[in-house]
Amino acid sequence: MLGVDLHLDIGAGSRALEAALREAVTSGRLPAGTKLPGTRTLAGDLGVARGTVVEAYAQLVAEGRLVSATGSGTWVADTRHPPRRPEPPARPVFDLRPGRPDLGLFPRALWAASVKRTLAAASRESLDYSDPAGLKVLREAVATYLSRARGVRADAGAVVVTSGFTHGLALLSRALHSAGVRTIGTEDPGLAHHRAVIRAAGPATTPLAVDSEGAAVPSGAGAVLLTPAHQHPRGVVLSPGRRAAFLGWAREHGGIVIEDDYDGEFRYDKNPVGALQAGDPDHVVFAGSTSKSLAPGLRLGWLVVPDRLRVPVLDAVAATGATVGAPAQLAIADLLDRGDYDRHVRRARQVYRKRRAELAARLAPLDGIPAGLHALLPLASRQEEKRVLDAGLAAGLQLQGITTAGYWHSADRPEAGLIIGYATPPQSAWRPALDALAEVLAGAAIKPW
Known part of the structure; x- marks a missing residue:
């Protein structure tokens, strides 16, 4: 008969087990409601007579520390004091x-069905240590989706799966620094956390002033971080002239544009503006995630990386040991392939x-x-x-x-x-x-x- 594992330090003497159990309960190491192993199972685990376990349980039940019921087993009693009189309800926050x-819009039933379906069909290899770029099935699904929905020029070989945009930015900043980039331009105003992530990886940051046309083209930077579809926080779109200017700057100086498409699916007056990456896939990294479309807690995103950055980015993945779990990758690939992801985005929109x-x-x-x-x-x-x-x-x-x-x-x-x-x-x-x-x-x- 199998039961839960229970660690107890038992000294010598007939009361040793009783004392060890009492200490585990009173110290809180075994919290209220914890189900204890059956007497036969615990006796076998500890190498003691079953009667010793029965006596120890009985004593602690008598003390009110354990509760026992025939057919239901033994568990730790709730010995906390009864709650005080309820406080008046607080004002809503x-x-x-x-x-x-x-987060109430998260498609729980679709996600649960996708996890169940994909795990049932998953190969043994998909649950092993995998390609640091991510499972091929997800990279293919992401490339297809981004090409169709965001106009990105990509195939599965260019996609790197991340645990969200911040993780992707950390990988890119590390890769760019190793490639000799010492300064990255970031929008002003822009998220302070993104500047901190970049600096932690090595490069310095320099401000790119934002006006009604979006960010200004940099001078003295080797890469830039932009939110061209919907600038955060001002909410403007990078104008056609500025888009052309950034692509021209990248070609002339060998620069890299990091395109943060954090909420690019959500445009309400017309179709979303297409990805900047389509204008020059050799100089633009497209970065997206499911944090705004589904939920941040999924910790799942992607990069579409130019050939020259692929090895440095994968080296950064290997160096940090940060990869996304296979079940989540399989599930989101399934949602993308079946069209459930598109339908959810439309409902949320x-x-x-x-x-x-x-x-x-x-x-x-x-x-x-x-x-x-x-x-x-x-x-x-x-x-x-x-x-x-x-x-x-x-x-x-x-x-x-x-x-x-x-x-x-x-x-x-x-x-x-x-x-x-x-x-x-x-x-x-x-x-x-x-x-x-x-x-x-x-x-x-x-x-x-």
Whole structure:
């Protein structure tokens, strides 16, 4: 008969097992509700007589530390004090910070079915140590999807599977540094965390000013990080002229453009702008993930890498030992191949389109195009940003400011605003969250940049 493993340090003497069990329970090493092995199983594991185990269990049951029922076994009792009188219910807290989708939209049934289906059919080899670039079945599915849905020029050999965009950026920064790149240009404003990831891998960062046409072309950088389809956080699209200028810069200087397509599937007024990578696959790395389309907790993304960077990137994967688990790779490949991923994105797009329109109707002027999972509301000053954040906190709103979150390369920049993550709340909380936000912003000093 088999049971759970249980480690006990048993000394000499007839009461040794009883004392060891008592210590494990009182110290919390065996928490309340833990099912203990049967007496016969534990006796065999410890090399003691079954009667010794029966006596030890009986004593601890008598002390109230264990609970035993015929046919159900023995488990650790809950000896905690009864809870105090319930507190009055707290005011609802609404999370409107950017960076996450509505996790309630995650297609759990589709995902569970995909995991079950693919694991049942998986070969032994697919569960072994695999190609650091990722399972071929997923790389093929990603290449097909990106070619069709985002206009990327790719085949399976160019795809590297990552555990999300940040992981991909760390790999690229390390690979670029090993190839001699000492400075990477990043958008200003842009995520401070991305700058930190780049610097941790070796290269320095330099700001690329962002205006209504997107980021400015760099000088003195060997690579750049862009969000061309929907700049984060301003929400503008990289203009055709700037797209051509960046590609021209990359060709002339041998530079690399890292294209972060973090929410490129979500455009609400027209079809999403195509990938910059299609203009020059030899100089652009296309990077995407499932963090905005499905859920960040999946920890799954991809890079489409030019030939000259493939070996350095795979060397970085090998050096860090960071790869994505086979079950997740098999499941997402299945969703892509069956069209379930596309159908989910379409459903989510309808939800977010409606929320974005409702947000725009209540708050004006929002910066940027109707796209993505966030919108920027410009404010008159840093002081006004802090006042609104404090008022929001008092009203039960979790908000994010552009200056307080470190989006500017320089702390002296005067432009301020809220980055509103309208996709974050669950569907049932969206309208109350919007009402609370509108109330907090009533009379706020709004100033377009």
